[in-house]
Amino acid sequence: MDEPNGSIRLGSENFDLPVILGTEGERALDTRTLRAKSGFITYDEGYGNTGSCQSSITFINGEEGILRHRGYSIEDLAAGSSFVETAYLVIYGELPGKERLHGFTEAIRSKAAVHASMNHHFEGFPIGAHPMAVLSSMLNSLGAYYPQMTTNNREQDLAHLDETAALLISKVRTIAAMTYRMQKGLPFVFPLEKEYTEEFLHMMFSKPHIEYVDECGAAKALDLFLMLHADHEQNCSTSTVRMVASGGANLFASVSAGVSALWGPSHGGANMAVIQMLEEIHASGDDGTRFIEAAKNREARLMGFGHRVYKNYDPRARILGKSAESVLDRIGIDDPLLDIAKRLERAALEDEFFISRNLYPNVDFYSGIILKAIGIPVEMFTVMFAIGRMPGWIANWKEIAENTKSRIHRPRQIYTGHTLRDYVPVEKR
Ligand code: ACO
Secondary structure, eight states, X not given: OEEEEEEEEETTEEXXXXXXXXXXXXXXXXOTTHHHHHSXXXXXXXXXXXXXXXXSSEEEETTTTEEEETTEEHHHHHHHOOHHHHXXXXXXXXXXXXXXXXXXXXXXXXXXXXXXXXXXXXXXXXXXOOHHHHHHHHHHHHHTTOGGGOOXXXXXXXXXXXXXXXXXXXXXXXXXXXXXXXXXXXXXOOOOOOOHHHHHHHHHHOOSSSOOOOOSOHHHHHXXXXXXXXXXXXXXXXXXXXXHHXXXXXXXXXXXXXHHHHTSTTTTTHHHHHHHHHHHHHHTTOOSHHHHHHHHTTSSOOTTBOOSSOSSOOHHHHHHHXXXXXXXXXXXXXXXXXXXXXHHHHHHHTOHHHHHTTOXXXXXXXXXXXXXXXTOOGGGHHHHHHHHHHHHHHHHHHHHHHOTTOOOOOOOOOOOSOOOOOOOOGXXX
16 A cells, blocks of 8 residues: 655655555555665664564554454453454464364464474473573474474465464474473373363463362453453564564564563563562552652653553553453452552653653553462563564564565664774784
């Protein structure tokens, strides 16, 4: 959908550039030919105003707080869909009919077990290794067991995509559970071909002789958490997946890079940071007031608040905020951290500092409270995010791989280092 009606003035010269229109009315000036025509590149450190691709997976309107996957609102999906169905939608573009959903569910269900020799990889990690380091390494290692899916030949890797997608969505959960058990010194538990989140909870918490029983709807709460993380357009980790994919790398290598990108506290690591922040506030006896002041004085960051794209309430935070209350009610936990979170939210939403900067709760603000309530340890929180984001990474890899015109991603830079200087041998330095 191109409209050749853009132009840019540099000095005394005008350069005509096409405008690209999205289906929701977003507009971009297509600067791909600007350097060739003018010698200028565009500069946008942090890519706050740069479209890196055209994509039909997810639409976000940050000003209005809208999130849709393939045209379906996140609120409708949260009310009626499941993680596995949403994963199918995100990857394949349409809601599956009964048969397709059954086939996809079965493919995921049947692929939960990992090759027995992968246990040796786990033994190689020290106790205390960060679960995100383990997950990233293990996803890449997993690819080594499937040479037919890791050819780095687009056509061949795409020919196996259905199998690879189901396998990754399934096994990421097994690797996560195995990581947790390794850290605890517990024996691994074999999957039993249960529903997606039930299987995960079983692999996490069953004992060799006693099967985990979900008495409080933990599987349902986890399903909602995962679904709300399924995709979020060109965030840091998804852009990383696309970047790696653009060089022709296979899906395992690309999602492994995505996990590394997700790890940071400004991105997926924020869900851990939120709970740590709430615990510190609680331990210090603060009701949140002192912390808000510290955030305003830039001595602290209110984790779980603010977003590069949302300048309004993150719709996922709204859904998770409500869910956190009902999960805690069902489990019968009275978590003081939820009260602190609610107080922080109220205080921030009424404070000029946060209002003027459009800082609202993001997806991570309440998600940790839910994960904590269902027994997931804090150090596994970002891994839970990665399990949820797997469909989005797969869908974005697929979009790159299927686009025969896609080029390797290779941004330019403005060089600010030394100009040419003479080499000085070491004895003269
Ligand atoms: N607490 C206090 N002040 C904040 C916060 C916050 N959480 N977030 C932004 N600000 C302030 C900044 O200090 C800055 O103020 P200034 O203009 O007076 O200097 C202004 O708001 C803009 O902030 P930036 O950091 O420039 O915004 P950016 O878009 O680069 O960052 C980010 C977005 C990284 C999410 C940021 O809001 C943040 O660090 N939030 C806390 C971490 C977090 O929750 N991350 C999860 C994001 S969602 C996700 O990835 C799943």
